[in-house]
Amino acid sequence: MRIIVVEDERKTRAGIIRLIGKLSSDYEVVGEAEDGREGLALILRLQPDIVILDVQMPVMNGLEMLEELKRSRNGAKLVILSGHSEFEYARQAVRLGASEYLMKPITADDLKQTLRQLHQTIVMEKLFGAERTDIRDSSRVKLMPERPLWAAAIHPGAADEHSLQQTWQLLHDAIKSTSPEAALLLERAADGSSILLGQTEAWDGKSRPAFADRLMEDTDAVLRAGGLNDIVWIWRTVERLSMLPEGLGDLFELPFWAIVIGNRIPLEDIASAERECMPLQYPISLEIKAKKAISGADKGMIAETARQFLDECFRERHRPQDILEACYRFASSVLHVRGQLEQCGSDYQGDKELLLAVSKARTRQGLQQALLAVAAKASSDGPAAEMYGLLVNKALHMVRERYSQGISLEEAAAALNITPEYLSTLVNRETGKTFTAHLKETRVARAKELLLSGELKAFEISARVGYADSKYFCRVFKEHTGMTPVEYQKKH
DSSP states (O other): OEEEEEOSOHHHHHHHHHHHHHHOTTOEEEEEESSHHHHHHHHHHHOOSEEEEESSOSSSOHHHHHHHHHHHTOOOEEEEEEOGGGHHHHHHHHHTTOSEEEESSOOHHHHHHHHHHHHHHHHHHHHHOTTTOOEETGGGOOOOTTSOEEEEEEEOOOOSHHHHHHHHHHHHHHHHHHOOSSEEEEEOOTTOOEEEEEOOSSOOSSSOOHHHHHHHHHHHHHHHHTTOOOOEEEEEEESSGGGHHHHSHHHHHOGGGHHHHOSEEEHHHHHHHHHHOOOOOOOHHHHHHHHHHHHTTOHHHHHHHHHHHHHHHTSSOOOHHHHHHHHHHHHHHHHHHHHHHTTOGGGOTTHHHHHHHHHTOOSHHHHHHHHHHHHHHHHSOOSOOOOOOHHHHHHHHHHHHHTTTOOOHHHHHHHTTSOHHHHHHHHHHHHSSOHHHHHHHHHHHHHHHHHHHTOSOHHHHHHHTTOSOHHHHHHHHHHHHSSOHHHHHHHO
């Protein structure tokens, strides 16, 4: 921290500077001044972190300096020095923006505590910004600037706002009840990630402190009791408080390594794990197998193939980014096929939420849950059948049952003992489509299933779905999909 001392008494000023030098190597006095005007110019030029200034000074007193600094929007933390008879001046100084005031004669302990608290505040503001800093129970914790810190980033598996708030409260309660000698829980980001800082007088920073294991065990127990199991811890040692802002970056950028390493990750383990990783060969055969299971409505096989896909991804050690990309590709592919079969296109209902869950997975358990949710959606029967009148439902059922043999409007009307004109009117009015349109859509949907199975040629599929003329079938298929059967098969 860069400090300026503004004090008109030379001996007092020199004593404060000597004392600051003894308190911590993190403190550097970058300037000194003997009156307010000189001090103001020095502050505006050097932009220190902390200014220690006397209230009563020649040329410009401390209060006048504060007013000028307030107008200049200078961000330095201000510590006012005042005698007992100047107490009212000190109160005015606080109202003008001073962070602390010390009564003369100041003691080493008073200055040490004040600078330690301001150092902690400055570091946190650099991390989060003055408006975002949220320190829980900070009144009972004073971090020691010159001592090492155990810094952990805590990543919740929760996604919605309610779950994130629940996670935060559980974390807060768990850490408060554990009560190590020093622990600060800090809110970090909108995704619910948090920082936990721990420190003790006895810990030398060369090994994991004993309280860290206790903190993680007790916190995880409270979170599990609250139904939250997908929490990732990543930690490192930071040599001193001033190094905290640059020391925390990786803790927030690498939580997905929990997919490979586990939910508790010392930061140094990631580098060695990355060196051991092998390239991931995408299991295309399992994707094809899943597509065939979807087209054949084999629900059990769809889920089983998703499990096999995950097993293949974890057979060797691979980079978590590669695993996430492979799972996203698999999930996107099977959902797209399901959407095509349901004639809902690539934006099949719920796709975005399911794919987001896959891409945001941070643990193996979370990834497995997300991929099995995709398999469950791909195994579903699709949108519920719309309820039409009895006659229309019977007519549509006949279309689904006899599309391959061919059924005409006249045949369906005769089976229902009504005229073709009346049936045509009913179908149009209730469904918004003609009888012939329903027949074509049913045939095209079945043709898609057969094309995805990859076992039949286009002319064979044409006959299977009720078209004797394969060229006419290709024309109908392209009208509905924008692609020929062969193009559709290649794409999917």
